[in-house]
Amino acid sequence: MREYDDQFDPLLESAIRNYQQNYNLNVTGTLDPDTVNQMMMPRCGVKGCCQYNYNKFRIIGASISSFGENAKADTVIGFHHGDHGDGLPFDGPKGVVAHAFTAVDGRIHYDADEKWSLLKDPARDEMDLETIAVHEIGHVIGLDHSSEKESVIFATIGFGTIKRKFAFR
Known part of the structure; x- marks a missing residue:
């Protein structure tokens, strides 16, 4: 049995290099401050995507009005806490x-424990709901994460950050 220590082995170093490359960081293979800061950013939970295209949406969930609850929806949006099945x-x-699932499944889930904002300028401790919605809808229509930090489909985003040029209002 291997004794565990705080030394990097080649597998861990390779994983860190891969992470740094995916996030356009300086590829060092070490947990430098930029890498650690990136790892601590709020993030999307999507693991992978496929391409599909559907156009019906139904919104359900905490403090959200329901539209056409009896109609079949291709995409269902909800806010959930912790383990939600x-x-x-x-x-x-x-x-x-x-996180979101491909349009074959069509679910988009938001963490109800976050502070969400629909304001033009969200506070530093709030997530911009419209930016995150555009990101997750991108997954539903088949987009995977981008390695471009300015892209709305980049996997992480800071609180108070807006990455949208339009509003749903």
Whole structure:
């Protein structure tokens, strides 16, 4: 049995290099401050995507009005706490803020424990709901995460950050 220590082995160094490359960081293979800061950012919980295209939406969930509850919807949007039955439990504030499934499944889930904002300028401790919605809808229509930090489909985002040029209002 191997004794565990705090030394990097080649497998861990390779994983860190891969992470740094995916997030356009300086590829060092070490947990430098930029890498650690990136790892601590709020993030999307999507693991992979496929391409499909559907156009019907139904909104359900905490403090959200329902539209056409009896109609079949291709995409269902909801706010959930912790383990909500899809195998991807939320971890509370400041971790995974949302995740989505391909349009074949069509669910978009938001972490109800986050502070969400629909304001033009969200506060530094709030997530911009419209930005995250655009990101998650991107997954539903088949987009995977981008390695471009300015992209709305980049896997992490800071609180108070807006990455949208339009409003749903």
